[in-house]
Amino acid sequence: MSAAASSEGSGQGVRAMAEAAKGASRVLAALDGAKRNAALEEMALAVEGASAELLAANAEDVRAEGGSLSAATLARLKLDAAKLAEMAEQVWSVARLPDPLGRRLDAIELDEGLNLTKISVPLGVLAVIFEARPDAVTQIVALAIKSGNSVLLKAGKEVERTAGVLVRVLREALVGEGLPADAVSLVVGRERVQELLGMHGLVDLVIPRGSKELVEYVQANTRIPVLGHAEGVCHIYVDESADEALALQVIEDAKTDYPAACNAVETVLVHRGIAAEFLPKLAEHLRAKGVRLHGDATVRELLRGVEVEAVEDWHTEYGELAVSLGVVTGVEGAMEHIHAHGSSHTESVIAEDAVVAERFLREVDAASVMHNASTRFADGFRYGFGAEVGISTSKLHARGPVGLEGLTTYKYVLRGKGQVAGDYRVSKETGEHVKAFTHRREAR
Structure with a gap:
């Protein structure tokens, strides 16, 4: 052979x-x-x-x-x-x-x-x-x-x-x-x-x-x-300032483009100020794409007449056409939920309010954070890395x-002309270096 x-x-x-x-x-x-x-x-x-x-x-x-x-x-x-x-x-x-x-x-x-x-x-x-x-x-x-x-x-x-x-x-x-x-x-x-x-x-x-x-x-x-990473429990938070059409488009892609991917969205959190208006539109949009809905008591109340299963665990990676829906008080509540139930993989905020968006991007602890974009972009090829060996949630x-x-990784390479470490010792008599280091860093 x-x-x-x-x-x-x-x-x-x-x-x-x-x-x-x-x-x-x-x-x-x-x-x-x-x-x-x-x-x-x-x-x-x-x-x-x-x-x-x-x-x-x-x-x-x-x-x-x-x-x-x-x-x-x-x-x-x-x-x-x-x-x-x-x-x-x-x-x-x-x-x-x-x-x-x-x-x-x-x-x-x-x-x-x-x-x-x-x-x-x-x-x-x-x-x-x-x-x-x-x-x-x-x-x-x-x-x-x-x-x-x-x-x-x-x-x-x-x-x-x-x-x-x-x-x-x-x-x-x-x-x-x-x-x-x-x-x-x-x-x-x-x-x-x-x-x-x-x-x-x-x-x-x-x-x-x-x-x-x-x-x-x-x-x-x-x-x-x-x-590596054990799970991809990715979230999208829809703020009250969100463009609804943009939100529907982004959520659809994040859930249905490739549901088995670790960067597919698994939970959508909606600001309570727009929940009564936006959730029915989102539910209709996703159900038309074959997505099964899961929600807490608040979501099921707002979507009466729509088939919504109870959320059994907010830390669920479905890996298929299914999604959890939740209502939060605002960006603060969304971040609390994400930090309690997320997997530090990829999180996205849909908002036209720049202050809300920047706070989310700055404070959410995840390997990738996004604004007005699908979680599906969290990928080595799409990021311009050519490909990826995997996604790491380590720090x-x-x-x-x-x-x-x-x-x-890296190594240090030292090039000298016969210098010895003893030349740079501290004098016992004066308390000063016999020979001083310059330690000049090259401009980068």
């Missing part, structure tokens, strides 16, 4: 795969941006060229596993020509982005001829555990290669056939450009997840993409840093849609 073809972990232990990935990551880190871009371009062409094989493999996944999946998960799993074209375009988009490596982040002269620089470098080896998202493969691999990282992919059972074909053609593209195939590998089998999570000496970052249960399991079972290292910058 060729190096390009041996992409699965069936005949190779996870440790061996991780060790090979670590070696490949060192090769990638040393490459110039042009070489990494050439590999990405070859990958995009490979995905386009394998469309028939990929659609056939995906159809097998859907036939084999689709009956046991929720509507939201099945929607994520299914591939069609349009989604394949978007996957290839994401790879092209990443190739067109500026090189994230070797960026000069800071520069300080410690003394004449002793200069410190802070430069961006790859993380090393990524382990990505994902469920029914074939497009996750192309997004993650493109960003990993561009940022000089190797990646170990652990696909869910429901997408293994599609992922297997994708990884094989991507590895072949790498080999065709003279890069190590082990920069991208596929780990197969649920029983190997725990083994992968134990690779703390070889894997530098774990990224879980999937259900709340998956993310929480990963977070609880590894010593490797974890990047450390990376937050929001994670693109190239989130897959890099």
